[in-house]
Amino acid sequence: MSDNFFIKNKTAIIVTALTVTSAVGAYLYYSQQQDHQGGDRTSSDKSSKKNEMGEDSKPSSSSKSKKKKKKSKSGSPEAGAAKESKEPHVVPRLTAEVVAGLSESEKEEWASKLKEDGNVEFKQKNYQKAIEFYSAALELKQDPVYYSNRSACYSALDDHQKVIEDTTTAISLKPDYTKCILRRATSYELLEQYEEAMFDLTALTIYGGFSNKSVEQVLERVLRKHSIKIVDGKEKILALPSSATIGSFFGAFSDENALVSEESQGGEAFLYQALNKISSNARDAYEEADVLINQAVTALAAEVGEEEKEKDNKDLYAVALEYSAAFQFLKNDPATAAELINKALAIKPRARAYVFRALINADKSSYEEAMKDFKSAEESDPSSPDVYYHLGQLFYLTGDLDNAEVNFTKAKSLHPDNVYAYIQLACITYKKGQPEEAFEKFTEAKLKFPTSPEIPNYYGEILADKGDIQGALKQFDISARLQEKLDRFSVGALPLINKATVISRESLEKLPEAETLLVKACDLDPKSELARISLAQIKLQNDEVDEAIELFEQSCDLARSIEEKIQAVSFAEASKMQKRIKSDPILTAKIAELMRQSGAL
Numbered sequence: 030m031s032d033n034f035f036i037k038n039k040t041a042i043i044v045t046a047l048t049v050t051s052a053v054g055a056y057l058y059y060s061q062q063q064d065h066q067g068g069d070r071t072s073s074d075k076s077s078k079k080n081e082m083g084e085d086s087k088p089s090s091s092s093k094s095k096k097k098k099k100k101s102k103s104g105s106p107e108a109g110a111a112k113e114s115k116e117p118h119v120v121p122r123l124t125a126e127v128v129a130g131l132s133e134s135e136k137e138e139w140a141s142k143l144k145e146d147g148n149v150e151f152k153q154k155n156y157q158k159a160i161e162f163y164s165a166a167l168e169l170k171q172d173p174v175y176y177s178n179r180s181a182c183y184s185a186l187d188d189h190q191k192v193i194e195d196t197t198t199a200i201s202l203k204p205d206y207t208k209c210i211l212r213r214a215t216s217y218e219l220l221e222q223y224e225e226a227m228f229d230l231t232a233l234t235i236y237g238g239f240s241n242k243s244v245e246q247v248l249e250r251v252l253r254k255h256s257i258k259i260v261d262g263k264e265k266i267l268a269l270p271s272s273a274t275i276g277s278f279f280g281a282f283s284d285e286n287a288l289v290s291e292e293s294q295g296g297e298a299f300l301y302q303a304l305n306k307i308s309s310n311a312r313d314a315y316e317e318a319d320v321l322i323n324q325a326v327t328a329l330a331a332e333v334g335e336e337e338k339e340k341d342n343k344d345l346y347a348v349a350l351e352y353s354a355a356f357q358f359l360k361n362d363p364a365t366a367a368e369l370i371n372k373a374l375a376i377k378p379r380a381r382a383y384v385f386r387a388l389i390n391a392d393k394s395s396y397e398e399a400m401k402d403f404k405s406a407e408e409s410d411p412s413s414p415d416v417y418y419h420l421g422q423l424f425y426l427t428g429d430l431d432n433a434e435v436n437f438t439k440a441k442s443l444h445p446d447n448v449y450a451y452i453q454l455a456c457i458t459y460k461k462g463q464p465e466e467a468f469e470k471f472t473e474a475k476l477k478f479p480t481s482p483e484i485p486n487y488y489g490e491i492l493a494d495k496g497d498i499q500g501a502l503k504q505f506d507i508s509a510r511l512q513e514k515l516d517r518f519s520v521g522a523l524p525l526i527n528k529a530t531v532i533s534r535e536s537l538e539k540l541p542e543a544e545t546l547l548v549k550a551c552d553l554d555p556k557s558e559l560a561r562i563s564l565a566q567i568k569l570q571n572d573e574v575d576e577a578i579e580l581f582e583q584s585c586d587l588a589r590s591i592e593e594k595i596q597a598v599s600f601a602e603a604s605k606m607q608k609r610i611k612s613d614p615i616l617t618a619k620i621a622e623l624m625r626q627s628g629a630l
């Protein structure tokens with residue numbers, strides 16, 4: 030092919046040689062090299078240098094080109110000198126003068142030839158050499174393909190910054206150059222510039238008509254990496270979750286107010302007040318209880334040293350440590366929680382302390398450790414309802430419904446006031462495919478706990494799951510009303526959130542109503558990340574992207590588990606990307622085109 034090129038263009042080359050000697054000197058020389066295919070190399074060090082446009086325009090390089098001009102005039106001294114080298118291909122030195130001396134068609138043809146040489150070098154994995162050829166080609170023609178080709182070399186050399194530079198130029202010349210967009214995305218991902226990678230991957234899905242599943246999967250992977258990086262970079266704020274969450278946590282345990290007496294003093298008095306706050310389950314009670322527990326721990330630690338009081342205070346000190354551990358656990362600081370609970374267990378091993386530790390272990394998926402703790406708890410107090418309820422919970426979460434049922438039943442018999450045991454048993458029945466029996470269990474529970482907002486809320490969830498929307502909405506309304514009447518914080522905003530979710534799925538017309546419910550939910554439970562995430566989704570549907578982003582970010586801060594935080598951040602980041610795509614004129618036009626096509630189809 031290169032021979033053909035030379036033969037076809039010989040005349041043109043010779044004609045040009047008469048007019049612009051220097052340019053043609055280089056061109057002719059290069060073409061001869063191609064003809065002989067091997068053995069030759071230019072004498073000077075210039076050829077091994079990368080050809081950079083900037084360098085060529087410098088005065089120093091123009092003097093170099095004059096030297097070259099002389100050489101080519103005087104025959105072919107290069108050929109002799111070049112024999113020492115073993116490299117087959119030679120990259121020509123293209124100075125500004127040389128380039129200026131060529132016609133457009135000559136430049137194009139020569140550039141294409143240089144590219145072919147680059148491709149040969151690339152195939153032989155001589156990436157550096159290939160880069161030189163592509164660079165030379167680029168000095169003759171700003172072709173996006175050459176940039177793309179050169180970026181492939183940089184990619185092979187793991188020089189991702191350069192990959193990004195070249196692909197960016199290629200894309201600016203040819204916006205729908207998907208090969209380059211994908212290559213740039215890959216480099217951005219490797220350099221952990223995830224937002225940029227996401228932008229490119231999104232563009233790819235648009236150019237692919239939203240039908241490329243493999244690109245979508247990569248996009249999801251990058252979004253996740255990006256979100257994890259953001260969550261990792263955030264300062265860890267240790268705060269208690271919403272009162273509804275804490276309420277259901279402590280609500281599942283039996284009350285311990287009897288452990289301490291009202292007439293107590295010092296550390297015990299703090300503990301007394303703390304336990305009272307916890308059982309009051311009022312909206313701000315937990316923050317206060319947290320402070321009181323810490324005061325109890327400090328005071329009791331000091332009192333334990335005093336010999337005359339020893340025994341009792343030691344036990345109370347252990348109890349205070351347990352509660353402190355529970356609060357740290359709720360604040361999502363499992364390491365401190367584990368430390369505190371171990372300290373408590375060393376002083377006085379109680380069933381409940383083992384249960385707390387089991388929860389800490391289960392939370393980090395150390396199920397074997399958790400089971401050991403449950404066993405120790407059962408041995409320490411076989412009649413503790415806390416043990417069976419939480420063991421049941423662990424079985425439930427791991428999908429072992431039969432064992433969960435056995436343990437919940439036992440928990441219910443030992444602690445008949447634990448409304449959650451009734452709810453869990455009804456849910457298990459439903460999950461086992463017996464909806465009618467499950468509904469009966471809910472009805473029974475309602476008779477036993479007529480003012481509990483929990484029961485209608487979870488009953489509503491089951492009805493919604495079964496597709497009985499009207500029935501579900503009725504239960505959510507009952508639950509919300511009961512919660513309003515209650516002076517304690519039980520389900521909090523849950524029935525409002527549930528209702529909003531159900532109606533917003535029902536029809537778009539209901540979106541304003543859902544929004545109103547969710548705004549109310551955010552007010553009622555300012556720490557509910559679920560309320561904020563749900564409201565944000567409605568805002569997105571209303572095209573209020575900025576509000577949505579803010580709400581997603583707030584829910585990330587409120588979320589307790591890392592996984593929930595990552596999810597909230599991914600929603601926020603995906604919304605930001607949507608905004609960025611919308612402000613890109615080329616992509617917006619492409620989307621509009623796709624919309625028209627799908628409308629026409």
Ligand SMILES: *[C@@H]1O[C@H](CO)[C@@H](O)[C@H](O)[C@H]1NC(C)=O
Binds near residue numbers: 151174177178
């Ligand atoms: C250079 O570009 C051409 C055209 O897109 C392509 O066929 C060839 O594989 C590319 N070579 C490299 C090394 O990317």
Ligand SMILES: *[C@@H]1O[C@H](CO)[C@@H](O)[C@H](O)[C@H]1NC(C)=O
Binds near residue numbers: 207211233241242244
């Ligand atoms: C999806 O995109 C990737 C990357 O651009 C491409 O390699 C693949 O061929 C595409 N698949 C389809 C079905 O378009």
Ligand SMILES: *[C@@H]1O[C@H](CO)[C@@H](O)[C@H](O)[C@H]1NC(C)=O
Binds near residue numbers: 420
């Ligand atoms: C709890 O479940 C486990 C596993 O089935 C079982 O071994 C244990 O006896 C149960 N506890 C009670 C009190 O039923």
